[in-house]
Amino acid sequence: MRVAVAVLMVAFLVACGPNVKAPVTVMALLYNGSNKLGPKQTTLDTVTNITALKGTVVNLVGGAGVTVNDPDGPDPFSLSDEELLNAELTSRGGDVHANLIDKGGVLWPADFHSWAMVTTYWNFEQSFNYFKAIYDGEKTDTLAGAQVLYWGNYTDLGVADPAKQVLTDNIIYFSDVRSFLFAPFSQLQKVPLAMNLGVVGHEFSHRVFNQKAFGNQAHPVELRWDGAPLNVVKGVDEGLADFHGWGVTCVAKEGPGCSTRYLALSFADEAAVAARDFSLQGQQNCMSTALRTAIDNLHTFEFQRVGMEYKLGTLIAAALYQAAEPIGQRDIMQKALIQAYDDDSTQSLGLRQLFEANLNTPENVTLEAVSDTILSHITGEELRRRACAELWDRLDLHPDMIPLPHCPNTATRGGTCPQ
Amino acid sequence: MSLGRTLLVLALVGSTAAWAQRKKDDAPLPYDEQGEDDDKRRDLPRRSDATSEPAPEPDVESKGRRRSLASLDDPNIGLSLEVVGAALLLDSSRGQTVEGLGLGGIRVTWEWSRTFLTDEFWREIFFLDLTWFASRSSGPGGFGGTTEIFDSVNYHYFTLAPAFAFPLGKTPLAVYGQVGGGVNYQTSSIFVQSQDSTNISAVRFVLQYGLGLRARIHFISEESFRENGYTGIPCLSVRLELTRFRRAYMDDTVIGGSVGITF
Numbered sequence: 114m115r116v117a118v119a120v121l122m123v124a125f126l127v128a129c130g131p132n133v134k135a136p137v138t139v140m141a142l143l144y145n146g147s148n149k150l151g152p153k154q155t156t157l158d159t160v161t162n163i164t165a166l167k168g169t170v171v172n173l174v175g176g177a178g179v180t181v182n183d184p185d186g187p188d189p190f191s192l193s194d195e196e197l198l199n200a201e202l203t204s205r206g207g208d209v210h211a212n213l214i215d216k217g218g219v220l221w222p223a224d225f226h227s228w229a230m231v232t233t234y235w236n237f238e239q240s241f242n243y244f245k246a247i248y249d250g251e252k253t254d255t256l257a258g259a260q261v262l263y264w265g266n267y268t269d270l271g272v273a274d275p276a277k278q279v280l281t282d283n284i285i286y287f288s289d290v291r292s293f294l295f296a297p298f299s300q301l302q303k304v305p306l307a308m309n310l311g312v313v314g315h316e317f318s319h320r321v322f323n324q325k326a327f328g329n330q331a332h333p334v335e336l337r338w339d340g341a342p343l344n345v346v347k348g349v350d351e352g353l354a355d356f357h358g359w360g361v362t363c364v365a366k367e368g369p370g371c372s373t374r375y376l377a378l379s380f381a382d383e384a385a386v387a388a389r390d391f392s393l394q395g396q397q398n399c400m401s402t403a404l405r406t407a408i409d410n411l412h413t414f415e416f417q418r419v420g421m422e423y424k425l426g427t428l429i430a431a432a433l434y435q436a437a438e439p440i441g442q443r444d445i446m447q448k449a450l451i452q453a454y455d456d457d458s459t460q461s462l463g464l465r466q467l468f469e470a471n472l473n474t475p476e477n478v479t480l481e482a483v484s485d486t487i488l489s490h491i492t493g494e495e496l497r498r499r500a501c502a503e504l505w506d507r508l509d510l511h512p513d514m515i516p517l518p519h520c521p522n523t524a525t526r527g528g529t530c531p532q
Numbered sequence: 533m534s535l536g537r538t539l540l541v542l543a544l545v546g547s548t549a550a551w552a553q554r555k556k557d558d559a560p561l562p563y564d565e566q567g568e569d570d571d572k573r574r575d576l577p578r579r580s581d582a583t584s585e586p587a588p589e590p591d592v593e594s595k596g597r598r599r600s601l602a603s604l605d606d607p608n609i610g611l612s613l614e615v616v617g618a619a620l621l622l623d624s625s626r627g628q629t630v631e632g633l634g635l636g637g638i639r640v641t642w643e644w645s646r647t648f649l650t651d652e653f654w655r656e657i658f659f660l661d662l663t664w665f666a667s668r669s670s671g672p673g674g675f676g677g678t679t680e681i682f683d684s685v686n687y688h689y690f691t692l693a694p695a696f697a698f699p700l701g702k703t704p705l706a707v708y709g710q711v712g713g714g715v716n717y718q719t720s721s722i723f724v725q726s727q728d729s730t731n732i733s734a735v736r737f738v739l740q741y742g743l744g745l746r747a748r749i750h751f752i753s754e755e756s757f758r759e760n761g762y763t764g765i766p767c768l769s770v771r772l773e774l775t776r777f778r779r780a781y782m783d784d785t786v787i788g789g790s791v792g793i794t795f
Contacts (some may be wrong), residue, residue, distance in 0.1 A: 142681065142724060149680070152722060152730045164781060175627010209627035210782055214718075221732045223720040224669070225676050225683035226626040264626045302672065302679040326639035470780075487685040 130164040131213055131220060137163050139213075139220045141232045142308060143367040150304060150378075154219055155367055157231070159238055165208040166230050170257050171237045171253060171293070173230055176204030177262040180502075182271030187288065194331040202290045209263055228467025229308055230263060236313035237261065239365035243314060243357070244321060246364070247447040255324055256317075260292040262424050263307070267294050273317035273417055277294035284312060286319035293320075304378040310368055311375025318354035326350075326464040335468050342475035343413040346468070348425030349483050353450060353487070354475050355391060355430040373434070389423060391430035392438075398431035398532030400509035408480075415492030433487075435527075442496045453490040461519070480508045481515035489519040502527040575670055583727045608748075610643025610659065612769045616727045618788020622687070623779070630785065631675050637665040637689075639790055641769070656699050661710065665689040665786065671723070681724050687784075688717040689777060691740045704747050712740045716779045742775030742786070765795040 125423050136156040138477040143153040159169035167173065168348040180203040181189075189197055211227040213220040222228040245253045267280035267287070281299040284306040286292075294318055306312045327333035335346060358528065363371040369378075391398060407421045416422060437446035456463035463468075467486050470476040484504040491497040503518035504510060506527030526532070541561035621630035645658035666689075669675055671682025693712025700706060716738045721729040749768045768791070775786040 142722075149725050149727065151724050151727060173623065173627075176629060207627055210623055210625050210783065212623075212625045214732055216732065216734075221720075222722075223732060223734065224625055224685050225671055225681070225717060225722070226624075227685065228681075228722055229625065229677075264628060298678060304680060305678060306677075308681070 135160050139231050140506050141235045142228055144369040148369050164211050166211055166234050170241045171259050171261045173209045173261045173263045175209040175263050176205040176265035178204030180268045182269050189332045197331050198290050233307040236310045240314045240317035240361050241366050243361045247451050251315040262292050262294040264297055265294040267285055267296055284316055286316045294382045306379050308380045310365055311358040311362045315354040315358030318357035322350045328465055338414050338475040341409050342478040344408045345480055347422040351422045351426030353431030355426055356433050389427055391427050391434050398428055428507045433506045436500035436503045453487045481510050485517045485519050497521055498501045498524045506530045561777045597763050608767055609795055612641035612792050614790035616790040618786045620636045621785040622780035623784055633667045635667040637663055637666055639663040639671055657697055659695050661693045686719045689738055690714045693740050701728025706746050706751050708746055709743050710751035714738045737779045739778035742773055745770055745771035746771045769794040
């Protein structure tokens, strides 16, 4: 009997998971010299539970579900943050269990989702490190600690076709529940979005935008707007996310290196990838009549349904890229954008202040107003001049009608796009 | 003599004897001193003799008589070979509770109590399973990955599990529970963007426990056995089981069964 008890005790001791402290040496799917993914040794510096993939940056959660736009549910604008969370996070989920094999002190994922989750955590860690750097000394406590609803179920009951109510092939930051959600892949059969460093950096940027430009509102009151003002806000959010996503690819250790085409890893549609490549110098990244018309006239629901926020975002990202990259001032631009989100100094108000000041006059939230807010936070004269010229040109701004007071006098409209 | 006449004569004799008896019963009862056999009754002992006890049985006869004949009634030695088929509900690494996979295996069962115990009850109680379970997940797919990144995983469980069975009356059925252990051997091959696969394998401790229903059905009828004796024809053994594995820090569940022959 004693022997049996001893055997069982040993069995349970052996059955414990890896109990390691950060930094944890793991294998993840990272980038090799030819910019392909492959197993590569790295460290997770912030993880506190390696099998559950929980740490100070993010906490992965499996089996969670979100349901939105329930016709029988309450108005999300009327709910407190906690009530909103309880109403929309319909399944809290539980811990993930990464299957890890210890080989000489290096933990190897032993099935697909374990590879994917370790790589996902690494992507979030790199993204956090990027923002921590460009926050430039500002506290980043609120950025950390989000949940990642891995393989989460996101059901939008507002979609008429029941077959299309469940989100697939996407990853989002959903501020209502203050969580990232990685939806199951279905049609996308390349690199899953959560394993795509640039995409994760893009989504992390949405969390930054929510916390700063929307003042960390779970369900921002600005979403009550509709049409042009909200279309502009959506476009700016996407454009800055593209720009930061690219920024993450530039600085991540064992990353792919700077790539504005990071979407190509996950999307097979080459035309769609090229349409989001904000580094292209031709006229494709210029305001078109169709986009201008969409911004001014479409309801935001329709604007987003046809993906116009991404088109507008690409133009904004292209302007910022062409302003900074040729003169090697990428990091100055990145830090300027962080400052531009939220700044209550009288000399240069931030986007948050612009939005809050115009809650009842959203028509004042224009591309010119947003551009000027960004320009006001760019410190270098040359960079600001170049940024003004690019934004003016690519967004087809009309400073004659809506002034850009922070555009230097030396600035003229750039010459890439037709007038 | 005809049958009718014979019956008539018997009836007349019977009625004459009955008349004579009735006449005797009607006679006056004699006084005690007038009894014919008074002297004989006084000669009887006032107590009966003690009941005589049988002679002690010789030891050799006693042991022989108490020896269980169970092994003669059911002479199988209790060694089974079974094929396992089941659903493996693998601990979901992505936190979806379980991942459903098919599982197969081979099991050797030794009902060791049939060899070492002679009591009709206890010899049906204990057995020992030596099992190899195997399952495979091969991507791409929701669990295995995408067409560009996928993982092929093999799971092998080698376990030794003592069991305790409780026969259900005189039926061929028995419920059982078991706890055992063994090892899990897992291989994993990750394929990324058409590059050569990277392989990893590991051996990890496994704790096994579970419940089940086991049936041992004789191929030969009892009548045939009594007439012809045991001719080496085995039993059909069938099992339904719920088995769990504690695989390192993960929990897997097997729901299924097995079928085989028992010698």
